[in-house]
Amino acid sequence: MTANIIDGKAFAATVREKVAGHVARLKEENGITPGLAVVLVGEDPASQVYVRSKGKQTVETGMNSYEYKMDADTSEADLLAVVEKLNNDPEVHGILVQLPLPGHLNEDLIINSIDPAKDVDGFHISNVGLLGTGQKSMVPCTPLGCLMMLRDYHGSLSGMNAVVIGRSNIVGKPMAQLLLGDSCTVTIAHSRTKDLPEVVRGADIVVAAVGRPEMVPGDWIREGATVIDVGINRIERDGKNKLVGDVDFESASKVAGAITPVPGGVGPMTIACLLANTVTACCRANGLAEPEGLTA
Numbered sequence: 001m002t003a004n005i006i007d008g009k010a011f012a013a014t015v016r017e018k019v020a021g022h023v024a025r026l027k028e029e030n031g032i033t034p035g036l037a038v039v040l041v042g043e044d045p046a047s048q049v050y051v052r053s054k055g056k057q058t059v060e061t062g063m064n065s066y067e068y069k070m071d072a073d074t075s076e077a078d079l080l081a082v083v084e085k086l087n088n089d090p091e092v093h094g095i096l097v098q099l100p101l102p103g104h105l106n107e108d109l110i111i112n113s114i115d116p117a118k119d120v121d122g123f124h125i126s127n128v129g130l131l132g133t134g135q136k137s138m139v140p141c142t143p144l145g146c147l148m149m150l151r152d153y154h155g156s157l158s159g160m161n162a163v164v165i166g167r168s169n170i171v172g173k174p175m176a177q178l179l180l181g182d183s184c185t186v187t188i189a190h191s192r193t194k195d196l197p198e199v200v201r202g203a204d205i206v207v208a209a210v211g212r213p214e215m216v217p218g219d220w221i222r223e224g225a226t227v228i229d230v231g232i233n234r235i236e237r238d239g240k241n242k243l244v245g246d247v248d249f250e251s252a253s254k255v256a257g258a259i260t261p262v263p264g265g266v267g268p269m270t271i272a273c274l275l276a277n278t279v280t281a282c283c284r285a286n287g288l289a290e291p292e293g294l295t296a
Contacts, residue, residue, distance in 0.1 A: 001223065003256040006149050012268035015148065015294070016061055019275045022291040023062040026282065034282035035064035036094040036120065036275070037086045041079060041105065042072035047098050054096070057271055063278060066092060072102050079105060080113055087115040093285055094120035094278035117285060120277040122174065131177050138277055139296045143175040145269025146207060146228045147182070147296060153226060153258055158183040163200050165189045165216065165246070166209035171230055175207050178296055196220075208246035218251025227252055227259040230266050 026032045036058050040051045051067065058065040068082055079097075086095045095118045101107050111119075116126040122140035130137035150157060162184040166172035176186045189199050191210065200206055200220040208216050209230035221227060231246030245262030253259050260266055276294035283290050 001255060001257075003227070003253040004153075004258040005253075006153060006226075006228075006258050006260045006265060008145070008149065008260055008265040009268045011149055011152065012145075012272035015269070015272040015276060016057065018291070018293060019063075019272070019279055020061040022279050022283075022294070026279075026288075027062070030286065030288065032282065032286060033062070033064050033091075034094070034278050035066060035089075035092045036096070036278045037066040037068065037089075037092045039068045039070065039079070039082060039086075039095070039097045041070045041074050041098070042102050044100070047100075051098055054271055054274065057275060058278075061275055063275070064091065074102075074105075076105055076109070079110060083110065083113045087113075087118065092118065093282035094118055094274075096121050096274065118281055120274055120281055122277070123170070128169070128174075131174055134181060138281065139178065139273075140170060140174045141270045141273035141277060142171050142209075142230060142266060143178050144273045144277070144296055145266060146175060146230065147178045148273070149260065149266075149269065150205065150226065150228065151182070156182075157205070160184050160204040161187075161202055162205040162207065163187045163189055163203035164207045164209065165196075165200065166207075166211070166230070168209065171209040175209065179205070179207075181296065206247075210246050212246055213244050214246070214248040216247040216252065218248060218253075218255050221252050221255045223255050224257040225255075227256045228266060229260050229262050232262060232267060 038051050055065045086092045095114050111123045112125055116124045119138050122138045127137040162179045164172050164176045167188050167190045176188050179186045197220045201222050205226050207228045213233035213235050229245035229247040233244050243263050279291050280295050
């Protein structure tokens with residue numbers, strides 16, 4: 001058996017096309033242009049690349065992009081002042097403070113200072129609580145992207161057994177909540193789960209988000225299961241740097257029914273869903289119908 005490859009790069013392009021269509025209609029019918037503000041503190045190379053990509057894709061979909069670059073030694077008070085300014089700016093519908101922040105800054109304090117309605121990362125404690133109780137919220141981008149791909153591949157997820165490997169606040173926990181919302185039976189597993197291989201073998205859907213290179217081998221996967229690999233790990237193999245997921249793709253793809261590759265799977269969906277969340281936030285702020293197919 002050879003798994004179907006879930007092409008996240010192609011699916012993300014489809015999501016961006018939908019976003020661009022919604023943006024065009026908002027401009028034409030309502031005279032509104034969604035705006036996304038990204039705040040970058042310091043000069044982390046990976047964060048700089050990520051912020052540039054976000055800005056480029058924001059503009060390409062017709063939205064306004066606002067970038068705030070601040071020195072690594074920026075004080076907490078100065079960063080909070082920028083966030084407050086953006087909270088009060090009606091042209092800004094989405095705010096993202098790029099993580100990680102320099103060590104002297106309190107990430108929880110900064111994230112929770114963002115207006116929850118503009119928190120397009122979905123990390124604010126209010127959005128976490130709303131998602132956990134099944135209410136309308138801003139949903140973290142990576143889990144939302146995973147859910148979109150699963151819905152696209154399967155249609156209905158109702159009644160399926162799902163195992164989420166990883167319990168982070170950014171992916172594992174919100175992913176479980178989203179799958180519950182689609183009527184899956186959900187298990188959150190982690191490094192201390194007893195008999196983890198057997199737990200994973202019981203799953204129709206496996207979402208691996210544990211941050212360990214190729215931790216999940218093919219013999220953990222039930223034949224025909226769908227595997228969503230959230231991991232992005234840089235390793236050295238045969239003297240070369242290589243990106244691999246949390247799943248051993250070579251062995252897993254021989255038994256799974258469908259699988260996301262790394263790279264080119266979940267990764268491209270994260271920015272696409274950030275753009276989708278910004279359009280959703282804009283529509284909610286203006287009392288307009290939410291964009292179909294871009295929310296949880």
